[in-house]
Amino acid sequence: MTTHDQPLSLKQRMSGATTFGMNIYSTACMPIEVAGNWGLDFVFIDAEHTALGVDRDMEKLLLAARSAAIHSLVRVRGTLEWDIRKALEMGASGVIVPQVHNAAQMREIIRFSKFAPLGRRGGDSSVRSAGYAGPGFDWARYTEAQNAQSVIVPMAESYEFFDNIDEILAVEGIDAVHFGPADYSLSRGLPVDYRLGNPEVLERLQLLISKCHARSIKVMVPCFPADLDTARRLIEMGSDMLLMGSDLSWLNSAGQQIAAVQQALRG
Template identity: 85%
Template sequence: MHKKITSLKDRMADGPTFGMNIYSTACMPIEVAGNWGLDFVFIDAEHTALGVDKDLEKLILAAHYAAIHSLVRVRGTLEWDIRKALEMGAAGVIVPQVHNAGQMREIIRCSKFPPLGRRGGDSSVRSANYAGPGFDWAHYTQEENARSVIVPMAESYEFFDNIDEILDVEGIDAVHFGPADYSLSRQLPVDYRLGNPEVQTRLALLIEKCHKRSIQVMVPCFPADTETARRLLDMGCDMLLMGSDLSWLNQAGQHIAAIQKTFQGAQHTCV
């Protein structure tokens, strides 16, 4: 049975939120995340086999069924991807590799209806309830502008070169800090633990500038444990990504492989 949930923006306003990355094309991890009461899933259509198509729609519907919010990382600043993900019913979009204010303005143009943007509209979509009972264009466009969560990614030195101009674009709800791609852009060692002083400084700057504008900050929590989560929340981070379906599978695989090695070694000793 479909369960009603408040909007992701309402949940964000209540305090820290917790989610996980989804790299598979399976519904199961999304439904499991919903069963355990996570706030959102981060469905990746940038680095995976997913497109913004019927396969993505299946995952968004799984999130609806499990009463968990879905944020879709699209392939880039692409009008078709952004608009369609929202029309399919995603709570919002995460847009990678945002480097300047021009890109940010284009993201808002594609994702918001007038007067905020120029998003194209059609009533034959899930976000419009398929023009069902009581449909009204003015109400629909207003509600969509209020509902959709827009999250650019800060994952390059160019973002920080232009940080004030980017964050001054109206319509940003959160910024996702990507430590791996930021490190790659600066030719630094990749460390999801945020151990590099430059990476730490950039995250602190992002938090400061975002919070001045009532924008939240999303970060990966690695390792996904209480101590790391507390440290990130104390820094001022608002939305924590507590691992992924892939990372938890790898952790289970590593555990099983260690047991396997123990018993295979014992067998070899007995021969």
């Protein structure tokens, strides 16, 4: 807690020890609230690969996160101004942007997500992030706070990102980079392995950690399997933000246990 008894922002949490989150693929509030109950730092709400948009369903999930006192990061559909701005206006702690391949793209992301002088984000006071222009609203304080607190996370999930890594990371305003081993592998025609068993994929992650840390940028990584040994390995490598599975993986794990019981009983 801060000296004013306010919860730490996600960026403040990221400045300290390792942070832990989980992916949300459903449109249900329950897994977000459960994650908050168990003290996770953030949820990664996916609008790229799911039925979710940056719409009323997303608003419901963001409100569930607020109710459960857990921070929310929205993976938007791409480098889209409307998605990025609206996710932040609806109350997300930050955005995760997939398929970032070059510095020009990264500059657009900052332009859409940050107010001047850092970017050119459009503003309106009739949104949740502005407190709906309620008591004490002040434009200067609002835009300054949004620039300071909004967490911006591009994804490193293609060979093009690594071809242009120095130019991308040089763009001001990046808080963390999320490494996507599956899409990186697909971009190179490699077998997909979240365990980082391929030497090239592992080397890419090590390179990303080295270059990000040189610029005080955090690195987010999926922890698979989501167990203590894997988490320790990733932290020892320098990973800062670990994704400990998803609502879907929880359901599949339970389904696997039930199927095993069913099979045993049937002989």
